Amino acid sequence: MIPVFRRTARLLIALALTIPVLHTKGQDRAWPVVKKEMRPWTRWWWMGSAVNEQQLTDALTTYRTAGFGGVEIAPIYGAIGYEKQYVPYLSSRWIQLLRHTVTEAGKLDMGVDLTTGTGWPFGGPQVSAPFAASKLVVKEYHAPFTEKIRVKEGKQPAAVLQSLTAYNGSQVLQLKDKVAPDGTLNWTPPPGNWTLYALFNGKTRQMVKRAAPGGEGFTLDHLSIEALHTYLDRFDAAFGKKAPGTRAFYNDSYEVYGADWTESLPAAFAKNRGYDLSRYAREFTGNDNSDTVARLKSDYRETMSELLLNNFTRPWTDWAHHYGGVSKNQAHGSPGNLLDLYAAVDIPECETFGSTYFPIPGLRRDSADVRNVEPDPVMLKFASSAAHVAGHPLVSCETFTWLTEHFKTSLSQCKPEVEQCFLAGVNHVFYHGTTFSPPEVPWPGWLFYASVNFVPSNSFWPHLPGLNNYITRVQSVLQSGLPDNELLIYWPVYDVWNTPKGRDMPLKVHDIDEWLHPTPFYKQVTGLQKVGYSLDFVSDDLLSKAIVAGGKISTNSKAAPYKILVVPSAEIMPVATLEQILQLARQGATVLFQSLPKDVPGLGQLDVRRKKLKSLLASLHFTGTGIREMKLGKGKLLLSEDVSAALQQTGIQREKLTDSGLKFIRRKDEKDTYYYLVNHTPQTIDEETKLNEINKTVILLDPQTGLAGKGTTGKDNNVRVQLQPGEAVILKCTANAVDLPDWKYLRNTQIGDSIEINKWQLQFSNGGPFIPAPVQLASLASWTSLQDTAAQSFSGTGVYTASFELPVQKVSEYVLDLGIVHESARVWINGQDAGILWSIPFRLRIGKWLRLGENTIRIEVANLMANRIRYMDQHKIPWRRYHEINFVNINYKDFDASGWKVQPSGLEGPVRIIPYN
Structure with a gap:
């Protein structure tokens, strides 16, 4: 017999699946039809995987009643005293529970995602030493060279010699073939002052963090395709070659510390860069700050990026497709080109960590309860830009990680933070997060070590549907149609890579003060957004696939086209990239350079490539002063330090609504255009707002309440907008007939006494x-x-x-x-x-x-x-x-x-x- 509370809960869910409860009665037709992806999802920690069928069913029902659209299963460490209830990860019993979860979620119109691992990063008991995360171990030897060529440290007993290079002034010799299996060097040095540099493939010995029972072990070597196949074999065996039914497999942020090498890197480097890295072992491992070392390390970083892309991200995505799922990946923190890594998966995912200051009156922000780090919207846009350029419909975000101290987060603090994600292009929010807790565990139940605690024991749980419904309404719009961004901004990754400092270069969220904030690219992006332009970033590789149609730049058949390509000041650019940019102009594109590139990246065939670049630049002849112009084929090139002024001259209009402090993002759904507007200022905004969209009928949609009505429009397509600090509104510009009441504006002057x-x-x-x-x-x-x-x-x-x-x-x-x-x-x-x-x-x-x-x-x-x-x-x-x-x-x-x-x-x-x- 089913207990009464369970029958009641299931009845409520059944009603929820048939009645449009999100919107005001009679006005839901103004909103897009809600799908489960439009509701917020949550990361669902299984502590020790101490779960059973009935508890899973009850928990999912509770989450669905609160307005969640799906869960993201993340098995982690367990609670003390419950060890007998632990279910080993990927055991037959664990797979049984997973399949039960998928079935029950389906009954509730919910989705289920699953990490391809436990804790993070990927790793586990199937990762033996040869397939574990690798690091470069360097040994330097001096005459008389009696010491064996091997790593003596106890933690690196299996370090594999990759190269042995001998230096005497300008003389360079390769001696790896002179080293016996036991490390004995069979070589008599010629006269001179010889020094040997040995490069070994060692191991980081990093273990999986926060591993669940059955998931403990070494972290995976993400740069080795052999390691990936070995790692995934365990899942194939556990699944019995039968798809588990999960929507997506996901990968958490790249936190593989010190993993700056893999055994195949020297061969990949030689093949892709055209020269032998070991020839420069001394420079690569030394402290020289020369241009040669910067170029050498740029080539090394590019090679690492290619290995991560081709040996992990793409084959892992193919594996997910084999099981009828999609891939969802957090690329930030990776030692690679973030745009290419994000674009290679089905759902690029960014992350907010910490909290942002917003000047909204009354918004609580206690310095003792927040971390000294703010999420940067430009960082979030790497994921959304990759999705938009590659034609992926969803951009997810691990949201609210450490927004405040445990137990001190209010729903009101969540609102502007998630709005900042939406404004950056996110349209598929995941909470961080919800810990499964058995009903017999006393309050507050089981909790993950990092806030925020979106759990039923939280005091705000009865009011969580307010936030959830708000997110659902906004995401229903932001998942409709295509992004409507006019500018395509080139990201000069080679300027970032071209530094002699360090070795690998993980592009971390916490290091943006080093690799992002000081760049002309960042200054241009923030400046253009502030004055009202919408934009996406593009990498060299993604740009290489672009074509021109109707004077607009098309990056993918599923992507929205762009009006113009903007190239911020870039010191370094590959010849192939400049050739492609010029080819796009010949096809009819408009390209705006803030300045022309000055050099090529890398070290291989440097003189040859420099001559090609110089020749290309010499062929460009601009006329005019200030904003200079050159016709090229069907298109044109512009050259101007003042990018915003050049855009205005080109006829690409900014959205003037930002002059009042409003923030926005646009979507276009066939002939309809949506504006999502947010007031994060301390002032009330009550004005006629000028929109670039020319449709005469504007519907106001209130995502806070679900209300909808026809807005008042004036001359020049102005629409009246009223927003208190902290409020948001959606404008739907349409040419279709609208059967809605007029929007009820509130006069500033109050009538009578309150x-x-x-x-x-x-x-x-x-x-x-x-x-x-x-x-x-x-x-x-x-x-x-x-x-x-x-x-x-x-x-x-x-x-x-x-x-x-x-x-x-x-x-x-x-x-x-x-x-x-x-x-x-x-x-x-x-x-x-x-x-x-x-x-x-x-x-x-x-x-x-x-x-x-x-x-x-x-x-x-x-x-x-x-x-x-x-x-x-x-x-x-x-x-x-x-x-x-x-x-x-x-x-x-x-x-x-x-x-x-x-x-x-x-x-x-x-x-x-x-x-x-």
């Missing part, structure tokens, strides 16, 4: 550790200031009820303004559910629920988990006992909340009902 509600009944529910007693309030303040000491440690919901009189007024709308809220609220007016207020500015239109005379209002407020955790740590109540990292704070120190300040909770108000015309 109704302020001061007297409240407050009752607590759904929380702990103790339920405070009900109380009558003569005025609003944080409930932690109540005389009942239980209120200081309480985390959960407080229900405020009151009544008020509505006078007779000539009013077209009433707005409920909750003032200060800690941290989210659900509102009922006269017994009708008016919605969830989960973000700043905590305002809601409520006119349709009001009546003349007496009205009742009920507000359910949820606070943070912090006060309850503080109480538990102060009273040494155990709640965190995990293997491996156990539990850490935002600075990766042992977690202890006992010294925290009490966090304000509940309504502080003032709560006002404001009449408008």
